[in-house]
Amino acid sequence: MTLRKAAALILASLALVTGGLASSASAAPSGGNDNSQATVEGIDGVPARGDGGDCSYGRLCLYTQPNFKGTRFDLxxxxxxxxxxxxxxxxxxxxxxxxxxxxxKNSTFTVIGSIPGREVNGTIHGYSNYNFSPVWYAYNC
Incomplete structure (x- = not known):
């Protein structure tokens, strides 16, 4: 085995080990598209109505599925x-x-996305399809 192949094998092994550790410790591991086990610390989820209209005034609502479906968490x-x-x-x-x-926010509390609150005309702002994989924290105000 050449030195180059041995180094590549060691690096690949390290990437596999650290990648496994990172995703087991991660709040939002990458890969897949299954939010069925998603939680928000301190908040109980409830079944979503599916149109976004179930998000009460004064709240940021997160949904486990696109188009305001799945489980809703009110922050x-x-x-x-x-x-x-x-x-x-x-x-x-x-x-x-x-x-x-x-x-x-990501794992270092760096803002990676944002949503403005209501506009003067009463329009509710949100994302009907948002990738939460890199998100570790949501800040609602």
Missing amino acids: YVCRDYRLAQWNGYGSAWNNQTVGTVAAF
Whole structure:
């Protein structure tokens, strides 16, 4: 075995080991598109109605499936919420007051996405199809 092949084999093994450790510890492991086990720390999920209209005023709502389906999590106390097992696409509504921007953050609390609150005309802002895989935290205010 050449030195180059041996080094490549060692690097591949390290990548496999660290990748496995990262995804087992990760709040939002990459790969797949199954949010059926998704949770939001401190919030009980409820069945979603499927049209986004079930997100009460003053809340950021996260849905485990695209198009506001699956399980809905209502975030209303101003804080960072830890997400776990969000492995793919879901959806979100920001049904909060004008100027209240909700943010999605990665593992280092860096903002990687955001949704503005209601506009003056009452339009609710959100994503009908959002990839939550890189999201570890949602901040609602």
